[in-house]
Amino acid sequence: AQSVTQPDIHITVSEGASLELRCNYSYGATPYLFWYVQSPGQGLQLLLKYFSGDTLVQGIKGFEAEFKRSQSSFNLRKPSVHWSDAAEYFCAVHTGTASKLTFGTGTRLQVTL
Amino acid sequence: KAGVTQTPRYLIKTRGQQVTLSCSPISGHRSVSWYQQTPGQGLQFLFEYFSETQRNKGNFPGRFSGRQFSNSRSEMNVSTLELGDSALYLCASSFLRGLDYGYTFGSGTRLTVV
Numbered sequence: 001a002q003s004v005t006q007p008d009i010h011i012t013v014s015e016g017a018s019l020e021l022r023c024n025y026s027y028g029a030t031p032y033l034f035w036y037v038q039s040p041g042q043g044l045q046l047l048l049k050y051f052s053g054d055t056l057v058q059g060i061k062g063f064e065a066e067f068k069r070s071q072s073s074f075n076l077r078k079p080s081v082h083w084s085d086a087a088e089y090f091c092a093v094h095t096g097t098a099s100k101l102t103f104g105t106g107t108r109l110q111v112t113l
Numbered sequence: 114k115a116g117v118t119q120t121p122r123y124l125i126k127t128r129g130q131q132v133t134l135s136c137s138p139i140s141g142h143r144s145v146s147w148y149q150q151t152p153g154q155g156l157q158f159l160f161e162y163f164s165e166t167q168r169n170k171g172n173f174p175g176r177f178s179g180r181q182f183s184n185s186r187s188e189m190n191v192s193t194l195e196l197g198d199s200a201l202y203l204c205a206s207s208f209l210r211g212l213d214y215g216y217t218f219g220s221g222t223r224l225t226v227v
Binding site: 032034036041042043044045046049051090094099100101102103104105106 | 117119144146148155156158161163168169171201203205207209214215216217218219220221223
């Protein structure tokens with residue numbers, strides 16, 4: 001069965017600093033990969049997704065992610081973090097065999113001013 | 114187009130009661146799935162409906178059930194509520210073809226069981 005690992009439970013960065021959130025997946029073939037962001041008490045907002053093609057994908061709010069097949073990773077990056085980016089970030093994988101998402105445990109991002 | 118609408122936003126129920134949550138997907142989306150989010154277990158898949166048929170089910174007890182109507186709106190029902198059912202329940206509307214492939218989530222229903 002597929003699984004997703006987000007090794008960092010909590011990350012603190014200063015406003016203006018760069019950010020990288022890690023995501024590793026376990027699946028035999030190339031999965032469909034997603035990054036979502038969740039503000040407290042809210043639903044999940046899609047930041048970006050990868051299916052195939054260019055391994056560097058651009059998303060909303062200045063985020064990007066790079067798919068690395070050799071490392072089974074799909075890390076999320078942002079060159080300069082804003083205070084409003086403070087939230088919880090979830091990496092998820094979808095495989096064609098089941099119409100569902102498998103989520104990582106999430107990374108809570110705190111931004112200091 | 115309008116997003117995914119979940120009602121109600123908040124619910125407080127007593128142990129042993131039952132509850133019904135509603136989800137209206139994005140127009141044209143025929144797949145609706147439900148997820149439970151708790152601090153301890155994270156985001157867990159409950160079930161998915163497509164064209165009024167349950168296609169996939171997660172590992173939850175039979176107290177959790179759902180259905181989908183001909184207009185793609187979906188409801189989930191939890192009977193004999195337990196304290197551990199307190200969670201944020203998220204509905205996702207999905208389109209699984211082409212460039213629009215993906216899942217769009219509603220704002221969720223926060224269920225508190227007392």
